[in-house]
Amino acid sequence: MIFASDLDQTLIYSERSKGNVPAEEMEPVELYEGRHISFMTKRAIEKLQQLVTLTQFIPVTTRTPEQYHRVFGITDTFRPLYAIVSNGGTILENGQPDQEWNSIVRQAVKTHCAEQAEIFSLFDAIAAPHWVKSSRLCDELFYSIVVEREQLPIDAIEELKKQIAPLGWSYSLQGRKIYLVPEKVSKGAAIQYVKEKLQSGYVFAAGDSLLDESLLLAADYAIAPAHGELGRLKDANPHISFTKLTGASASEELLDIIIEQAGKRIAAGIV
Template sequence: MNTLVAVDLDRTMIFSAAALGFEVDDTVVCVEMFERAPLSYMTTAAAESLRTLTADAVVVPTTTRTIEQFQRVSLPGAPWRFSITSNGGNILVDGEPDRAWRAGFSDIDLGGVREELTRRTGGDWVLKRRTADDLFCYLVVEPAAVPPGFLADWSSWCAARGWNVSQQGRKIYTMPDVVCKNRAVAEVLTRCIDDGILDDRALTLAAGDGALDADMLIAADRSIRPRHGELEAKNFRHDGLVVTRSAGALASEEILTWLQAETAREVDGTIRASAASNKARG
């Protein structure tokens, strides 16, 4: 095993009924319940592919969800040695938050940013205000009712203070630049190498659909995104990035097939290199 795979969850691996791209039927399995009702699904094919992938690679679920929201998901392939939540603000080790990693974000000025955001967002276009794991905040909005210029003005104010803004559907995230998936994935990779789980030539693969996944996709050796979501709307491209042919939940099947193929290719290459080295020594 010499591959680390970082996978975003919502609209990359798991989907709401509205985001599936087809009606809920017997080709999908529920992977998240909320308030006694099904909330998120995977196709049965994708679920089986994810289980298979975990046998050949270090799979790291990597999500903007809070710890509590992540723990609601029954993701195939669990339990996970490492998982990343809160957009990289938390690393879970065997399901438990790593306090040392979280302490590295103790000086974030969340209070000041939240106060300014509240001052700028009066009006019924804001449905909910949320703070996530005391790391960042987000609004749930009526997208069509967001005032013209709000995102540009708010982004400018935040950028001058080391924060960034991203709208994903009905949610507008306000995030410290230091809280990012890429930094957390790099930390997990280092730990896997230090623990002997991977060697220092390990291949890194990544999959995600939103702007908050972009840094992770760029940093990976190879990456893939679905043909939907925020990155599709931005026509995001990068060297080493593959875009699926499908959208919706069918894209997750395509993503997992690609991840399996890339992992198998790495395994085959490692075996061939080892055999050649042994032959040379013999």
């Protein structure tokens, strides 16, 4: 069995996104420029340690490989055999890129999706300094753009979505970041690849955002924190279970649920 989970705002949280969990109940898991910027609850770490004895834990994140390796609380503590990064564009095996997957994804993007320059030119046509703070091309695959969310030109953004969809690209807004991503780069396709490599028969998955939707659709059992993008679209996602709790407490709840579900399968001899 596999437990494939998004990281940010699913398992790990910033000080701002952790909710009302007291600081003394949190453990740092990410170091950046000399300071800790991401945390897990102590109980969530304990529960994840329990879960990895029952399942193969696979972190799944939109972070680039460099950003993922900063999360020492995952990479050093749990040492996952596989990690899916760059929104599915890169798969790491023992910390190194799987070259076969890299070739598959990049060829699919080249064949079926518009070139990056064309997409960014469409975005650049509506961009303005008062709401776009920075932008970068991640892993030579997708764009991550930091914005002032309250200043977004909603009508122009809606038009951008319509323009890029037929070009094989998608738009997602998460917190203060806009992601422009080729549709052939997906967490769902990546987990299917890893599932086949591991010859696993069952996937539990967790994630909070629209970029996690393909992962959750590919899973046999899917759960999302109530606070995320997907939590605001519950009626459109009947295949996903949702936590009752929000913030960092949601990570404990979803881990509890998956531990219970995995235990039942093991007890029944179904793995």
